[in-house]
Structures are given as structure tokens and as C-alpha cells.
Amino acid sequence: MAQGQPDTRTRIESAATALFRRNGYSGTGLKRIATEAQAPFGSIYHFFPGGKQQLAEETIRTSGAAYGRMVLALLESVPDPVESVVHAFEAAADDLAATDYADACPIATVALEVAGTNEVLRIATADVFAGWISAGEEWFGRWVTDPDEARALAHSMIMILEGAFVLSRAARDPEPLLLAGRSMAALVRAAVGRAGEG
Amino acid sequence: MAQGQPDTRTRIESAATALFRRNGYSGTGLKRIATEAQAPFGSIYHFFPGGKQQLAEETIRTSGAAYGRMVLALLESVPDPVESVVHAFEAAADDLAATDYADACPIATVALEVAGTNEVLRIATADVFAGWISAGEEWFGRWVTDPDEARALAHSMIMILEGAFVLSRAARDPEPLLLAGRSMAALVRAAVGRAGEG
DNA sequence: GTCTATACATGGATAGAC
């Protein structure tokens, strides 16, 4: 029955991903996860013997990787790198507004919460970000010859995106994300221009 | 005795500010705040009848405004705007490392946590960010004639700073903050250059 | 191996002694 309801473990992980994304780690209770997953409470400990931390680590790594692939696919859907960046930020703005400012970065809230309190989860978020940076560096490397510059651009894109999510969610306004896209486009244009000249 | 211990209300607010900054809103208990403030638990409700939310709203508005003034003072300590931005991000990187990656933005963690769950606190964080943007717009306006461009630069600086805090705290590495400073400097240089030509 | 009931700690909040 491939078309039936996902299995219990999958439903738990999906519910946890959504709740951690919206309400953070401390703000999400396991009872609420079980309820939203339509799963018995004990099933959480059956599938995730390590409890809340293990569940969170899995959601961070899985949803983080998936989000990175999604953004990369979005970038690759437009050939020109400058237009591509603008398009990606516009898409993020649309998604955010469409989900009532709930679905931004799946791990940023948790990353800030656990940075100083939970080393296992901090490392999980750091690994996800490192993966995004590598992927971005490779993508920018198609147009920018200097590896350091490609790596700096990847950092900048992720940082300005994360910061834009903070401002857009707080203000319930897509404007920060749109401005972020234009700033990022300016940085890409300058870097690609330098590479074209050199 | 002006040189004695601060009064109870002040100690509570200071402890709350530090704890919300490090551990977030859901991650900080009122009992812990009372303990760290060396204040009796009941004093929290004596001074903040609205409970945790009122205390958090005050800390967001007060510490947010203070942080904005601090960053602005840092920017004004260097005459050239491009060097100024680089210097400010370097100072932020130094502070972060010196506090074991604890003292980044005082309100970002809370802002992400409450964006979808507590409207009073969401508005408080949005007001703080709006104040920062106005101040930054005015500061950039000294060198950039187009108000829209000054406003976009202010947004970009705050966004890239917030995003850099996320990456630097997660990785326990000052590099993202330093790269953020250089990217921001490039944006400022380009904008000031355009204003100088026009 | 799916699910219910419960243990135990901690959360925010309040009452009332002093």
C-alpha cells in the first residue's frame, strides 16, 4: 500500500520537523508531536530510543539536507547566476507569505537555541550549514574562478538569507527577503564581472 | 549607596536579558531567572505582574535598543564607512569568541521562537528591528544620497549580521562574521562609489 | 511492537505569612 498513510515513524519525524521549524526545540513538546503525528506517545521512544534529542538530531540532519537540495534545485532552474539568486529569494518570500510566515529555514531557530546548551544538536546544525556552504561554493564555482571568492559568496548567500528570514518573520513582511535577494545579486554580479575580466 | 548592588528589579531584568539571549524564551525558566538574579521568586511577579511575557517584552525592547546604540557607536568610531563596517564586524567576532559564542544578538533567538506563537513579543522584536533599520538608514544616508539605497544597505547590514551570528554560533567559528564584514564592505563601497559619481 | 497509564521533574503562576 504505497499510497496509504505514511508509517508511524515517518509521521513522527514529519510532525517533529514541522513543529521544531515553527516553534523551536524548547517550545515543542513530545506530547504535541505524538498528537500531530496521530501516533501513540510510546511510539516516539520505540522508534527514537534516545528521546527528544535523537528525534531532533534526525530532523535537523534530514530536513536540513532536504532544504539544501531544494534551494540548489531552485538556483539551477535559472541559467544566469544573478537572475537565479533574485529568483530564489523571491520564491522564498512567496513561500513564507503563503505559509503565514511559518515555513522559513527548518533549522535556524533550533540552531540558535541549542548553540550554547546542547553540543550534540549544535554539531548537527553546524554540519548542515557546512554542507550548504560546500554546495553553494561548488555552484558559484561555475562562474567564479577564485575558490575563496566562491566560498565567500556561498557564506554570504546563506547568511543574508537567514538574516532575512529573521526580519521577515518578525515583521510579517516579505520586503526584507526581496531586498536580500537584490543585495546578494549585486555581490554575485560584481564577483562574476571580476572573473569575466581576469 | 550608588555603588552598591543594583536593586532587585534591575537584577531581575539583567538576568532575564542574559538568559533569553543565551537560551531563548522557551528555554529560560522564571525560577532560573530568580536564582541568577539572587532575587526571591515572588519578586518577579511583584515587579512584572504580567509574568514571563511582560518581563520578556521589557528585556526585548530595552536590550534591543541598547544593542542598537552600541553598534551605532561602534560604527561612528571609524570615519570611513567601508572601514567602519569591517571594524564593526571584527569587533562582533571578537566579542562572540570572548564570550564562548554566547553573546550574539540579544533578541534574534527569541524573535524566531515567538514569531509564530506570541503576537505581543513578535511585535516587540519587530519594533526593535525597525528602530535599527531607521538608525542604519540615517547613518548610511551620510554617504548615500538615495534614501531607498540607504534603507536597503541598513537592511542588508542587519540581515547579514544576524545570519553571520547563526553560522558563527553553530560552528563556534568567527570566520562567518569576518566574511560577512567583507561582503558588507563591498556593498557599501559600491553604493558610496555610485553616490560619489552621480 | 502498539499503545495506555503513570512516574517524576520542571514549567508558570499564586496565596498568604511576615
Place this chain on the structure above:
DNA sequence: GTCTATCCATGTATAGAC
């Protein structure tokens, strides 16, 4: 008006019936 003791809900985690 300062402080202690306590209330009740919720938090994570576990035991054990089926």
C-alpha cells in the same frame, strides 16, 4: 512590599498490559 510554600499544568521519560 519581601519572601516562602504551594498549586496545577505540562515536560520528558518509562513500565507494563495487550
